Amino acid sequence: MSTTIKIANLRGASSLLANQSTPDPSKALHVLLTADDSSGVSGITVGTVTPLTDDMAITFDTIKSGRLYVGYGQYPNPPLPQGPEYYGWIEFSRTSTDTAVWINLSNVDILGLPLTLEGTDSTGAAFSLGYKTPMVATKASDSIIGQVKAVLTDGNAPGGSAAVVATTTGQDKILAPNHVPASYRSYDDYLNSLTDTTATNYPASLSILSDTPENGVPVQMAGTFKNAASGSDNIIELTSTDGTQVCHITKTNLTSQIIYECDGGYMNWSTDSGKTFKAIHQNRTSVNDPSSTVAERTITNSVFREIMIGMNEGYFSMESPSNNNNSMFPGLVPFATGDGNQYAQVIHENSNSYGFPYADSNLKVLVTSQLGAELTLNVIADDATKDYTSPSDDSSNQPQSGKYQFGIGTGSQALGVIKIGNWRYLPNSTGAYGGFLPDLPNWTKMEFSGLGANKYIWIKNNQVEEGTGANQCLTQACVINNKVLVWGAGLAWNGTVPAPMKPTS
Numbered sequence: 001m002s003t004t005i006k007i008a009n010l011r012g013a014s015s016l017l018a019n020q021s022t023p024d025p026s027k028a029l030h031v032l033l034t035a036d037d038s039s040g041v042s043g044i045t046v047g048t049v050t051p052l053t054d055d056m057a058i059t060f061d062t063i064k065s066g067r068l069y070v071g072y073g074q075y076p077n078p079p080l081p082q083g084p085e086y087y088g089w090i091e092f093s094r095t096s097t098d099t100a101v102w103i104n105l106s107n108v109d110i111l112g113l114p115l116t117l118e119g120t121d122s123t124g125a126a127f128s129l130g131y132k133t134p135m136v137a138t139k140a141s142d143s144i145i146g147q148v149k150a151v152l153t154d155g156n157a158p159g160g161s162a163a164v165v166a167t168t169t170g171q172d173k174i175l176a177p178n179h180v181p182a183s184y185r186s187y188d189d190y191l192n193s194l195t196d197t198t199a200t201n202y203p204a205s206l207s208i209l210s211d212t213p214e215n216g217v218p219v220q221m222a223g224t225f226k227n228a229a230s231g232s233d234n235i236i237e238l239t240s241t242d243g244t245q246v247c248h249i250t251k252t253n254l255t256s257q258i259i260y261e262c263d264g265g266y267m268n269w270s271t272d273s274g275k276t277f278k279a280i281h282q283n284r285t286s287v288n289d290p291s292s293t294v295a296e297r298t299i300t301n302s303v304f305r306e307i308m309i310g311m312n313e314g315y316f317s318m319e320s321p322s323n324n325n326n327s328m329f330p331g332l333v334p335f336a337t338g339d340g341n342q343y344a345q346v347i348h349e350n351s352n353s354y355g356f357p358y359a360d361s362n363l364k365v366l367v368t369s370q371l372g373a374e375l376t377l378n379v380i381a382d383d384a385t386k387d388y389t390s391p392s393d394d395s396s397n398q399p400q401s402g403k404y405q406f407g408i409g410t411g412s413q414a415l416g417v418i419k420i421g422n423w424r425y426l427p428n429s430t431g432a433y434g435g436f437l438p439d440l441p442n443w444t445k446m447e448f449s450g451l452g453a454n455k456y457i458w459i460k461n462n463q464v465e466e467g468t469g470a471n472q473c474l475t476q477a478c479v480i481n482n483k484v485l486v487w488g489a490g491l492a493w494n495g496t497v498p499a500p501m502k503p504t505s
Contacts, residue, residue: 001372002040003094003101005068007031007056009379010386027072027169029379031056034078037064049074052379066092070379071113072169081109081179086167088113090377092369100368103375104360105129105353111145111174114380116387120373127367130378130387133350136171137383144350148174151342154183171382177260177343178356187256187311190339194316195227195235203227204318206238207325211302213295219245221303225316236307239274246270247303248277258282260341262308262357269300305358312356313363314340322439329362330397331423331438352389364391393417393449396426402436404461409489416450420459437461437485443503451493458502459485467500 009029029052033044040061044050052070060066071079071087079085088110092103100122105115116130133144140146152161163183165173177184194204203224210219223238231252238247246269253265268277281288282304284297306326310316313334317323323332335345347355352365360366369375380386394417408415413431417424421444425433440461447456457473458465464478464485475494479486 002059002061003369003372003375004043004057004059005375005377007052007058007070007377007379009052009054010384011379011381028052029070029072030074031058032069032071032075032077032079033058033066034069035063035066038062038066047077049077060094062094062096064093064095068092068377070115070377072167081173081175082165084165084168086113086169086171086173088115090115090117094371098371100371101375102366103369104366105351107176107347107351107353107355108357108359109176109179111135111148111176111347112171114382114384116378116380117375118378118387119367119375120370122368122370124370127369128387128389129352129365129367130389131351131353131380131385132388134385135382144346145172145174147346147350148343151185151346152183153185176355177341178262181257181260184256184260185342187259190311190314190316191225191235191254193339194225194318196318197227199318201318201321204316205321205324206236206307206316207327208238208303208306209327210299210306213298216295216298219299219303221245221247223247238303243273244271245299246274246277247300249307253282259308259311260356262305262312267300267304305361309358309362312341312344312358314338320439320441322441327401328399328438331399331421333421334363336421352387393419393424396424398423398425399436399438402438404437404440404483404485406434406437406485406487408433408487408491411489412487412491414450414492415448419447419449420444432489448493454499455493456499458500460503465500465503467497471497471500473497473500 030049031044031052032049033046035046038046038060043058067089069079069087069089071085073085075085075087079087089106090103091106092101094101105117114131114135118128121127135143135145137143149155152163154161161183163175163180165175167173196202203226206223206225208221212218220241221238226234226237228235228251232250234248235251235254236249248268258265263283265282266279267282269280270277280300284292284300309329314337315323315329315332317337322328334348341356344355344359347353348363354365378386410430410432412433413427417426418433420438423438425435427433440459443458443460445456446459462480462483466478467473472494475492476488
């Protein structure tokens with residue numbers, strides 16, 4: 001079954017051409033489709049930079065690692081992030097056995113010409129991916145490019161930041177930290193905070209569950225961040241539950257550049273309980289490690305990926321060691337601690353686009369488009385916004401284990417989705433709630449989204465602040481029963497009582 005992508009030029013005739021009697025082809029929009037492999041392509045020739053026409057549509061049956069670029073002028077194939085051309089792109093893929101098209105926006109390499117997507121997902125529901133903040137605005141802080149410029153560490157360097165590229169058509173293009181890591185915050189301070197030998201919780205714990213290999217079982221790895229005095233010292237040490245698999249990462253192989261690129265180094269891996277180690281690529285393939293099996297690559301690559309997610313999204317913490325478990329990532333608020341990839345944070349907070357290579361795994365910017373359903377790629381103005389979709393609250397992602405639990409009785413469904421950080425709890429068919437709570441060493445809001453704005457209480461491990469007496473927020477007070485927070489049936493908000501202040505201790 002074929003899929004069609006229509007391209008809608010919402011930048012108009014282009015201000016770059018509007019006052020010219022003879023259009024300058026170097027300033028006209030062009031389209032390029034690239035792919036490792038494809039079949040049934042029509043509407044464009046793969047690998048050929050083609051002028052964008054009105055009502056342009058591209059159809060394909062299958063495509064492997066497809067990219068669709070839109071930019072000004074006859075740019076190279078592919079256009080180079082460091083080059084002077086102004087462009088943007090989307091990524092998509094569909095093999096002969098796939099029942100949907102995997103598709104996403106991407107700003108992994110650059111901030112450039114903004115593109116948005118509209119379509120129908122694999123469940124038959126409409127979807128869109130876009131930007132809630134424009135690339136440029138009169139006030140720099142109201143723009144994505146302005147917000148990224150504000151975090152550049154070489155922004156005041158003579159000649160300007162190495163991350164800012166002036167294009168031939170007059171726009172600024174911003175290189176992502178995977179291309180110019182020295183233009184962005186170093187990870188040294190973050191790693192030092194995780195390996196501080198004077199800290200109470202040193203060595204900081206680390207727990208990573210691998211992906212599940214086909215016809216196999218996942219591997220649970222546990223260990224610590226270690227203080228590494230030299231580049232050859234281990235900064236991460238992990239061992240599988242059964243003791244057979246051991247992973248060591250040296251300080252040299254966890255630099256800022258490697259963390260930003262999510263690639264570029266090695267891990268020392270043992271499958272014989274640490275008796276012997278093999279240096280393997282952090283992203284292992286059948287090409288760079290032909291003796292490896294698919295199952296081995298699934299395990300080692302996913303362990304490295306989860307470490308990169310924790311570093312780039314700023315989850316790892318010496319103060320809250322429970323966050324150092326990748327099973328906790330889905331409920332944590334990315335970048336909340338101020339650590340991590342500031343470029344990716346700007347992209348995440350202002351768009352539905354990728355800001356670093358593994359943003360699909362936890363920031364949920366990859367969608368599956370219904371096979372055969374038409375997609376629309378919108379080319380929007382730099383100062384425009386379109387198609388941004390807020391994260392969905394229609395599914396539960398509550399922790400599957402923990403020290404503490406809670407329960408709310410039947411008939412309480414008017415509370416709506418209960419949120420604790422990014423964890424979401426939905427009522428069951430009787431209107432009751434329950435389950436494990438995340439580890440909460442600090443006071444955290446427990447929000448009741450069905451009641452409207454500012455309807456929340458505060459919870460901390462085995463503690464609750466919900467007001468008392470006339471200021472009791474809920475119609476029933478919580479009873480703490482052996483590490484379980486319990487409320488009865490028909491729980492509701494108590495009239496117009498305001499939410500409580502955050503406790504000071």
